[in-house]
Amino acid sequence: MEKRIRVPLSREDALSLKAGDYVCLTGTIYTARDAAHKRMQEALERGKPLPFDIRGSVIYYMGPSPAREGRPIGSAGPTTASRMDKYTPALLDLGLAGMIGKGRRSPAVREAVMRNRAVYFAAVGGAGALLSKAVTSAEVIAYEDLGTEAIRKLTVEDLPVIVCMDAEGTDLYETAAEEYRK
Amino acid sequence: MRTVQVSHITDAIKEMCIQVNYELSPDMRRVFEEAERTERSPLGRRILGQLSQNLEIAASDRIPICQDTGMAVVFLEIGQEVHFEGGSLEDAVNEGIRRGYGEGYLRKSVVDDPILRKNTGDNTPGVIHCRLVPGDQVKITVAPKGFGSENMSRVFMLKPADGIEGVKNAVVAAVEDAGPNACPPMVVGVGIGGTFEKCALMAKHALTRPAGEHSQIPWVKELEEELLSRINGTGIGPGGLGGTTTALAVNVETYPTHIAGLPVAVNICCHVNRHISAML
Numbered sequence: 001m002e003k004r005i006r007v008p009l010s011r012e013d014a015l016s017l018k019a020g021d022y023v024c025l026t027g028t029i030y031t032a033r034d035a036a037h038k039r040m041q042e043a044l045e046r047g048k049p050l051p052f053d054i055r056g057s058v059i060y061y062m063g064p065s066p067a068r069e070g071r072p073i074g075s076a077g078p079t080t081a082s083r084m085d086k087y088t089p090a091l092l093d094l095g096l097a098g099m100i101g102k103g104r105r106s107p108a109v110r111e112a113v114m115r116n117r118a119v120y121f122a123a124v125g126g127a128g129a130l131l132s133k134a135v136t137s138a139e140v141i142a143y144e145d146l147g148t149e150a151i152r153k154l155t156v157e158d159l160p161v162i163v164c165m166d167a168e169g170t171d172l173y174e175t176a177a178e179e180y181r182k
Numbered sequence: 183m184r185t186v187q188v189s190h191i192t193d194a195i196k197e198m199c200i201q202v203n204y205e206l207s208p209d210m211r212r213v214f215e216e217a218e219r220t221e222r223s224p225l226g227r228r229i230l231g232q233l234s235q236n237l238e239i240a241a242s243d244r245i246p247i248c249q250d251t252g253m254a255v256v257f258l259e260i261g262q263e264v265h266f267e268g269g270s271l272e273d274a275v276n277e278g279i280r281r282g283y284g285e286g287y288l289r290k291s292v293v294d295d296p297i298l299r300k301n302t303g304d305n306t307p308g309v310i311h312c313r314l315v316p317g318d319q320v321k322i323t324v325a326p327k328g329f330g331s332e333n334m335s336r337v338f339m340l341k342p343a344d345g346i347e348g349v350k351n352a353v354v355a356a357v358e359d360a361g362p363n364a365c366p367p368m369v370v371g372v373g374i375g376g377t378f379e380k381c382a383l384m385a386k387h388a389l390t391r392p393a394g395e396h397s398q399i400p401w402v403k404e405l406e407e408e409l410l411s412r413i414n415g416t417g418i419g420p421g422g423l424g425g426t427t428t429a430l431a432v433n434v435e436t437y438p439t440h441i442a443g444l445p446v447a448v449n450i451c452c453h454v455n456r457h458i459s460a461m462l
Contacts, residue, residue, distance in 0.1 A: 022225075035299070065249045065289040074287055075240075075249035080330045080363050102330070103363035103422070124229050124421050125330060125365035126454045129245035130236040147301050148249075148289050160232070162225075162423065173362050176424030180223060181417035 004158070008056035009097040009119065017119050017163045019170040024158040025121075029058045029100070033079050035149040036142070037087040044090065051142030051151055055095035058121075062100075063148035064138070065128070073138045073154075077128030078102040081120070085109050092116045100161055104173055114169040121161035122172070134159040184318040185265050186462060188274035191322065194460050195278025198324040199254060200286035202458040203246045206237060209392035210369075210455055213430040217367060217420075226425025230367075233420070233453060244287075248454045251288040252326030254279045254308035255386065261317035272310060280304040291329070311383065323459040325390050331368060331450045334360030337382055340444040349374060349446050350409060356448040357413050357429065362422020365452035369393055370413065370432045373447040375439035384435035385449035390457040393431035406432045430455075 005013050007027035017023065030052050032040065040050055061081050065074030081101030088099070089112035097118050102125040105113075113120060123131055134156050142151040164172045206214075214237070218230045240247040256275055268274075283290060283305035292306065293299040315321075336359075338352040353372055360368070373384025396403040409432040419425025430453060439445060 063249060063289065063291075065246045065251055066287045068244065068287055074289070075246040075251075077249050079250070080333065082363060102365065104361060122362070122421065122423070124232050124236075125362075126248045126328075126452050127232050127236040128249040129240035129243065129247060130232055132245055133239065147303070148291070149301075162421075164423075173422055176223075176225075177361075177417040177419065177422070178424075179417065180226075180419055180424050180426055182415035 007058045007098070007156070009058055010056070011117070014097055014117055014119050015167055017166055019163050019166045019172040019175070021163040023121065023161050023163060025058070025161060026157050027155070029060050029154050029156055031060045031062045031152040031154060033061050033063050033149050034083055035146045036151050037084050039143055041087050041090065052153065054091060056097045058098035058100060059091070059096060060100040060154065064132070067138070073132050073135045075128030076132040076135055078123040078125055081105060088112065092118050105165060110165065110169050110171065113165055114167065117167040119163060119167060120165035122164040123159070123161050131159065183263055183265050185267050186320060188266050188268045188271055190462055191271065191274045191320070192278040192281070194322055194462060195256065195275055195324060196282040196285070198322065198458045198460060199279055199282025199288065199326065202324055202456040203251045203286060203288050203326060204244060205241050206247065206454070207392070207457060209394055211237070213393045214453070217427040217430060221420065221425055221427045223419055223425035225423055226420040226427060229420035229423065230427065246288060248328060249289055250291060250328040250330065251283070252328045252456065253292055254305065255325045255327050256308050256310045257323040257325070257387065257390065258310065258312045259315045259321040260312060261319045262314050263318040264320055275310055276306040276308060279308045280306050320462040321459060322462065323390050323457060325457040328452055328454065331360065331364035331452045334364045335385070335449045336447070337378065338446045339378065340446055342442070342444050344444055346405065348444065350405070350412065352446050353409055353448050354412050354416070356450065358416055358418070360450050361418050364450045365454070366418050366422055367420055367427045367430045367453050369451045369453070369455040370409070370429050371449040371451065372432065372434040374434060374436045374445070376437040376445060378445060380437055381445040381447040382449070384437060385447035388433035388435045389449060389451050389455055391433045393455065397434055399436065402434050402436060406434050
């Protein structure tokens with residue numbers, strides 16, 4: 001069973017999602033990884049605005065490979081989310097509603113997810129060619145000098161993801177492995 | 183003495199960087215197909231199906247298999263009767279990487295300094311390992327390494343008294359720790375023996391051995407089989423979302439070591455285990 005969800009994420013949709021749900025996302029998301037998170041944090045420390053409206057937004061932890069002529073993007077799979085853990089609680093407290101990545105999150109991120117009723121989605125790591133097919137447009141909107149690490153505004157159509165941590169803090173990585181452990 | 187123009191090294195490396203990032207070698211495809219047949223978790227099978235589809239799209243639509251097209255690791259086995267002409271060998275290797283990553287639409291993921299972190303813009307330098315061997319040929323192996331899994335790799339300086347059980351526990355612990363972060367199903371390279379750096383290098387080199395081929399040493403082959411079974415019993419599964427396929431292969435290399443030591447390195451690679459070789 002698949003759920004089709006619009007992004008930016010409404011409060012109602014965020015609360016309806018449960019760990020283990022297979023979801024197709026359609027709408028607008030933003031890419032940011034290590035270097036862009038560092039810059040966003042520096043902006044906040046200096047009292048400057050973030051490069052996009054974070055309220056209700058979904059950030060995709062992803063740095064694409066270069067696009068060929070006539071295509072919106074190159075390979076576009078998730079990077080390891082835990083490297084962003086240091087920066088994430090502050091963004092969630094500002095209204096970030098969802099994140100797409102891969103791998104485990106820190107206890108502090110989990111608390112912030114629960115506190116703000118947010119969602120952490122996993123995309124399948126290493127499926128960058130397949131996932132790129134869901135991206136219909138991409139535009140660099142900030143930190144262009146960072147190359148692949150620049151912030152991109154993406155339009156996606158049915159981007160396949162799995163709810164890994166829901167607003168209740170249920171973590172699929174913890175529960176799923178137990179089922180098949182010998 | 184045989185003369186080899188370094189420009190030929192550049193050309194070969196350029197082609198290999200491109201080829202390996204768009205198409206996995208036949209050994210990796212075989213272990214993939216096997217995993218799709220044996221995986222017990224329905225979600226796990228669905229993820230493995232997506233990964234197979236991903237490989238097809240990568241090859242047909244010319245999109246890199248993974249956006250992390252890696253830091254280029256290059257192994258050179260140089261025949262001692264070879265004389266290189268036309269410039270610096272190291273520069274020629276890096277020029278091949280530069281052209282491959284540029285012309286191949288591959289991601290530039292290398293920063294010039296580990297602390298200052300400015301992207302070099304052309305994915306150079308690569309990491310080059312040279313070995314002198316008898317003969318007059320040059321064997322080049324290109325193995326671009328993604329860092330989701332590289333970050334989860336470990337070196338353990340065990341005690342001789344820890345023995346083979348200590349080795350097994352160390353490898354399984356590293357895999358459990360890596361879990362979903364390393365994009366399972368993984369290929370696990372293990373180096374046992376040597377010194378601190380030698381075991382790490384063996385672990386890396388072990389990843390270039392075709393998946394599904396075992397060590398010639400009987401006890402090492404048994405160890406590879408047991409480790410694969412134990413790792414697949416962790417339940418981590420495809421994408422880390424549960425299942426019976428956590429690793430596709432475990433490749434172990436060994437070397438003599440010191441009376442006081444038992445170094446073990448575990449180099450974890452994701453399912454996009456890219457390796458390609460050519461003889462010049």
